Amino acid sequence: MSQLNLYRIEKDQIRENLNKYTRNAFKLLPKLEKPHILDIGCGTGVPTIELVQISGGNVTGLDNDATALDFFKKKIDGLGLNNQITVINDSIFAMDFPEESFDIIWAEGSVFVMGFENSIKKWGHFLKPEGFLVIHDEDKSKNEKLKLVKKYDYEIIAEFDLSPEIWWEEYFTPLEKLVKDFRDKYSEDLELIKELNQDQNEIDQCRLDPVRASSFVVILQKK
Incomplete structure (x- = not known):
């Protein structure tokens, strides 16, 4: 194993410290039977794997970092999760799923790529009626971001902060x-x-x- 991959393994173990907040967010959703989840900007898949384990559903992970996705695929193979996780190497700007494909769209740290407003505007088309969009974003301009929610026909179900x-x-x-x-x-x-x-x-x-x-x-x- 390369030293780079060894570093990524240990870095992911640190990233897993934040999985408790992924679980906290998921618990705030109503109970869904085997939901179909899109994880936008999945990277090496730390929250993606957590989502599969706590939801019992299927997750599509999307990212344009081929190196991170190759590393992620090895983890999927090792955990035997090939039937529950699909990995797509594509740009957030180019993704084009059928309308109303997902019960939940999950975005931990990826809305900055397109911007908060553009993200919630475009991604809503991929959600089923009454589906859920879960966003984890930096605190900057939080109030301005949340004011955009009603403009694009969303309702805020819950929110919480992660302090410095x-x-x-x-x-x-x-x-x-x-x-x-x-x-x-x-x-x-x-x-x-x-x-x-x-x-x-x-x-x-x-x-x-x-x-x-x-x-x-x-x-x-x-x-």
Whole structure:
């Protein structure tokens, strides 16, 4: 196994610290029998796998990062979840599912790509009547974002916040330690160092701009 993949495994284990908030959000939904879920921006699939396990349904994970998806597919094979998880390598801008395909659309950290308004406007077409859109987004301009909900015929079912303290304690601090450990051990692995630099840059940006280290989860229902 490459050092890069070893790093990604350990990074995903840190990311799993936040799965409790994925579970909290799912518990706020009404009970759905084997829902069909679209996970937009699934990456290496940490929340995707959690969604399959807690929903008992089927999840389609979409992302345009081929390297992350290859890593995700190996996890799916190892867990025997090929019958429940479908992986699609595609751009958020290009995705084109049939109308009313999904019971739930899940977006943890991906609405920034198209912007909050454009995302809820377009993605609503893919939801079944009275389906649910679950968004986890940075706290910046939260009130302005939520004012857009009624414009596109959604109702807010529930919401909750993740404070900077949560993010630093459960994710950024252990991730920064992991980055340092791997940099010290494998300083000549250029592919690994590139990814370590990207992750450290994200940590540094959140330290400079604390708003980036706080977020909210909102559950919307399509009217």
